[in-house]
Amino acid sequence: MTNRRQPIVAVLGHVDHGKTSLLDHIRSLGSDRQSSVMAREAGGITQHIGATEVPSKILNELCSPLMGGKNFDSPGLLFIDTPGHHSFSTLRARGGSLADIAILVIDLVDGCKPQTLESMRILRQAKTPFVVACNKVDRIHGWRSERGRAMALSLRQQNKDVMALFNQKYWQLVGQFGEQEFNLERYDQITDFTKNIALVPCSAKEGEGIQDLLAVTIGLAEKFLAEQLSDIEGSAEATVLEMKEERGLGKTLDIILHRGTLNKGDEISVATPNGPLITKIKGMFSPRGMSEMRDAGDRWDSVNTVTAAAGLKLSAPDIDSILAGTTLRGIPDDESRDAILALTSEECEISIDLDEEGIAIKADTLGGLEALAFEIRGMKNAAGEPRDIKIRSATIGPITRKDIRSAEISDDPYEKVILTFSSGILPEAQAELDHDDCNVLHIGSDIIYHILEKYDEWIDDTKKRLEEESRENVIHPGKILIMEDHIFRRSGPAVVGVKVLGGRIQVGQRLLTLAGERAGRVKSIRDGDHILSEAMQGDELAVAIEGITIGRGVDEEDVLLVDVPASHVRKLRKLNISAIEDEILTEIITIHRKEDHFWGR
Numbered sequence: 001m002t003n004r005r006q007p008i009v010a011v012l013g014h015v016d017h018g019k020t021s022l023l024d025h026i027r028s029l030g031s032d033r034q035s036s037v038m039a040r041e042a043g044g045i046t047q048h049i050g051a052t053e054v055p056s057k058i059l060n061e062l063c064s065p066l067m068g069g070k071n072f073d074s075p076g077l078l079f080i081d082t083p084g085h086h087s088f089s090t091l092r093a094r095g096g097s098l099a100d101i102a103i104l105v106i107d108l109v110d111g112c113k114p115q116t117l118e119s120m121r122i123l124r125q126a127k128t129p130f131v132v133a134c135n136k137v138d139r140i141h142g143w144r145s146e147r148g149r150a151m152a153l154s155l156r157q158q159n160k161d162v163m164a165l166f167n168q169k170y171w172q173l174v175g176q177f178g179e180q181e182f183n184l185e186r187y188d189q190i191t192d193f194t195k196n197i198a199l200v201p202c203s204a205k206e207g208e209g210i211q212d213l214l215a216v217t218i219g220l221a222e223k224f225l226a227e228q229l230s231d232i233e234g235s236a237e238a239t240v241l242e243m244k245e246e247r248g249l250g251k252t253l254d255i256i257l258h259r260g261t262l263n264k265g266d267e268i269s270v271a272t273p274n275g276p277l278i279t280k281i282k283g284m285f286s287p288r289g290m291s292e293m294r295d296a297g298d299r300w301d302s303v304n305t306v307t308a309a310a311g312l313k314l315s316a317p318d319i320d321s322i323l324a325g326t327t328l329r330g331i332p333d334d335e336s337r338d339a340i341l342a343l344t345s346e347e348c349e350i351s352i353d354l355d356e357e358g359i360a361i362k363a364d365t366l367g368g369l370e371a372l373a374f375e376i377r378g379m380k381n382a383a384g385e386p387r388d389i390k391i392r393s394a395t396i397g398p399i400t401r402k403d404i405r406s407a408e409i410s411d412d413p414y415e416k417v418i419l420t421f422s423s424g425i426l427p428e429a430q431a432e433l434d435h436d437d438c439n440v441l442h443i444g445s446d447i448i449y450h451i452l453e454k455y456d457e458w459i460d461d462t463k464k465r466l467e468e469e470s471r472e473n474v475i476h477p478g479k480i481l482i483m484e485d486h487i488f489r490r491s492g493p494a495v496v497g498v499k500v501l502g503g504r505i506q507v508g509q510r511l512l513t514l515a516g517e518r519a520g521r522v523k524s525i526r527d528g529d530h531i532l533s534e535a536m537q538g539d540e541l542a543v544a545i546e547g548i549t550i551g552r553g554v555d556e557e558d559v560l561l562v563d564v565p566a567s568h569v570r571k572l573r574k575l576n577i578s579a580i581e582d583e584i585l586t587e588i589i590t591i592h593r594k595e596d597h598f599w600g601r
């Protein structure tokens with residue numbers, strides 16, 4: 001066996017297409033081949049933090065019918081045990097993907113679904129080679145399954161009608177992958193694995209074709225990734241999955257070690273929003289026995305040394321603010337300290353080019369933020385033309401009131417939106433978003449595909465709305481009185497009780513003082529619990545006015561006018577407006593002509 005680490009494998013795919021079933025079956029391989037729990041711990045499947053390790057002994061035994069007596073060079077396979085595409089997009093190693101290779105699970109009957117397409121985009125972006133596990137072949141009517149049977153044998157033993165149904169679904173998948181610019185072909189018919197994506201039919205439920213899938217996965221990794229699998233020397237490098245509070249252990253980090261060796265007491269460098277942090281490993285832990293790592297509770301075994309590739313949990317001082325998805329690096333000596341800190345410093349900086357104007361995006365991890373920015377930059381409209389979306393702000397963490405304020409002050413209606421990828425919202429920010437007066441939209445999901453889809457719809461809807469508004473009726477004159485003792489909020493926006501003295505007011509209209517000063521814009525109109533788009537002469541109701549502060553230039557008992565655009569004056573003169581509206585219009589014209597003698601002519 002050559003001096004190399006095992007390939008790291010990520011499993012991705014749409015919800016309910018069988019990712020969990022596949023991993024559960026792989027975990028069961030060790031128990032099927034060992035007589036006791038103790039033996040299983042010694043030579044079977046090993047449970048790590050966020051990972052499942054399948055040793056070469058089991059792989060060679062399972063895949064021997066397909067390998068003609070040849071053994072694998074790798075010490076095994078390490079499956080990253082994470083919830084699909086979101087976690088995968090946050091897992092990075094030295095600028096690329098942490099996973100050496102991926103398995104994309106697809107339900108043969110259902111075909112490509114939104115998360116399948118999402119996974120393909122992420123794999124392409126990360127330049128990660130992958131194999132397609134065409135799962136649930138047992139759903140094909142008449143399919144005869146046999147547990148543990150190789151798919152190469154199973155395909156030869158199905159009748160013609162079953163194979164006709166299988167091939168129909170298979171060619172549909174080939175077409176769907178072709179639309180995404182991938183060449184898909186059944187694994188046993190490929191002559192050049194560098195030009196085609198291998199599809200392996202299987203049934204995780206029945207345990208059929210799993211050895212074919214594992215053989216193709218490890219075979220491709222050994223053939224095309226030999227150099228990176230042999231890169232095991234040098235200081236330790238690991239990817240941080242997340243920070244957790246663990247009973248009995250305190251704050252801990254779940255990591256995947258993909259290079260080198262870590263020891264208890266080692267000095268490490270990690271990335272935080274405030275720059276590199278140097279700390280020391282206080283303890284390293286693995287789940288006891290075969291405990292499912294997410295349910296291990298306080299059943300942890302302390303370990304002193306771990307060598308790549310492996311998943312583990314470690315504790316260290318001051319790790320509260322570490323950025324998930326970044327690299328943890330061991331500092332072996334003083335000579336390498338500066339170089340390692342420089343690498344960590346690069347990861348503390350969000351490497352997304354920002355524009356002076358644009359939308360705000362947020363995510364829960366650095367990798368997730370970069371993935372979202374990448375997809376937004378590549379958005380196209382229905383005609384296939386680039387959307388050319390500008391990004392003003394890209395930050396990690398939940399939405400805050402400051403984020404909403406920043407979006408709200410933009411003059412561009414297309415920029416009053418915050419997109420979030422698996423990021424929360426602080427309670428006070430949520431309250432603000434829920435308020436009737438808030439004109440900032442939040443679009444969030446833990447699936448980037450859904451974010452892009454909703455954002456795309458919103459852009460088109462906003463465009464239609466603005467076009468309709470530009471074609472809507474002429475703005476009519478109006479005059480309002482801010483009523484005494486009816487100031488409900490002084491700013492941000494101001495909310496006041498008004499009486500419409502004449503004409504009408506509508507949401508979106510700009511207002512003017514009798515002295516000719518701008519007095520904000522009507523943001524909303526309410527009559528009790530009813531939200532209105534306009535108010536007529538004689539109405540008394542509450543109006544939210546954006547852009548003013550009561551007590552600074554505008555106060556109670558002041559009279560405000562609707563600021564009619566100059567281009568509308570001639571149109572209004574041709575309309576049959578009321579006497580009071582005509583009177584108000586004359587008043588507006590007089591105010592403007594103090595500055596511009598030809599205004600409205």
